Amino acid sequence: DAGVIQSPRHEVTEMGQEVTLRCKPISGHNSLFWYRQTMMRGLELLIYFNNNVPIDDSGMPEDRFSAKMPNASFSTLKIQPSEPRDSAVYFCASSPTSGGTDTQYFGPGTRLTVL
Amino acid sequence: RKEVEQDPGPFNVPEGATVAFNCTYSNSASQSFFWYRQDCRKEPKLLMSVYSSGNEDGRFTAQLNRASQYISLLIRDSKLSDSATYLCVVNMGFGKSTFGDGTTLTVKP
Numbered sequence: 001d002a003g004v005i006q007s008p009r010h011e012v013t014e015m016g017q018e019v020t021l022r023c024k025p026i027s028g029h030n031s032l033f034w035y036r037q038t039m040m041r042g043l044e045l046l047i048y049f050n051n052n053v054p055i056d057d058s059g060m061p062e063d064r065f066s067a068k069m070p071n072a073s074f075s076t077l078k079i080q081p082s083e084p085r086d087s088a089v090y091f092c093a094s095s096p097t098s099g100g101t102d103t104q105y106f107g108p109g110t111r112l113t114v115l
Numbered sequence: 116r117k118e119v120e121q122d123p124g125p126f127n128v129p130e131g132a133t134v135a136f137n138c139t140y141s142n143s144a145s146q147s148f149f150w151y152r153q154d155c156r157k158e159p160k161l162l163m164s165v166y167s168s169g170n171e172d173g174r175f176t177a178q179l180n181r182a183s184q185y186i187s188l189l190i191r192d193s194k195l196s197d198s199a200t201y202l203c204v205v206n207m208g209f210g211k212s213t214f215g216d217g218t219t220l221t222v223k224p
Contacts, residue, residue, distance in 0.1 A: 031210060042217065043159070043202065048210030056210050091158055099208045101147040106158035 004107035012113045018080040021110045023092030031095040038088045082114045121215035132193045136218050138186045138203030149204040193222045
């Protein structure tokens with residue numbers, strides 16, 4: 001299996017622009033997670049999907065962030081408008097079972113820089 | 116108080132040394148526990164799950180103490196390739212995973 005696929009790997013944008021991050025989970029996995037990692041705050045869970053349905057979005061920082069999962073093989077995380085403090089590495093992870101109590105498999109991440 | 120707290124580190128040890136990391140968690144209802152390894156500028160990868168009975172994988176031993184709410188990781192005979200950041204992960208179910216801030220290990224020749 002190809003593992004979790006994320007695109008783009010690097011994104012540099014200017015403040016105020018819209019940013020869309022993409023994720024393809026491992027085929028057959030029921031759970032999908034979006035995380036953000038920074039030096040100051042570590043690895044933070046943003047949102048969790050189970051069978052394509054958002055279950056917990058309490059980690060989404062504010063209304064500028066939105067996430068969708070239109071089908072089992074694709075998810076997006078959108079930031080509109082972007083701000084410099086959004087600069088971070090964004091990871092997508094998938095897990096074979098519901099609830100995420102099983103192993104999570106991470107994608108390579110998208111390194112976002114907002115100027 | 117953070118939900119998951121780890122030894123701050125960094126740990127700098129010579130090759131062949133034994134090193135132990137601890138992690139404490141605040142929610143007694145936590146369901147599953149893991150250690151992940153993260154190399155510089157890479158994604159976290161599962162090192163091992165942690166069970167109350169303890170589990171061992173080669174040079175690595177993980178232990179869970181539910182009564183005291185802590186998790187440990189022991190690395191014996193450290194190798195240069197063990198240099199990485201080790202993340203403690205606690206899962207509450209319903210997708211609620213909390214990662215510790217990580218402990219950085221550097222193994223020196």
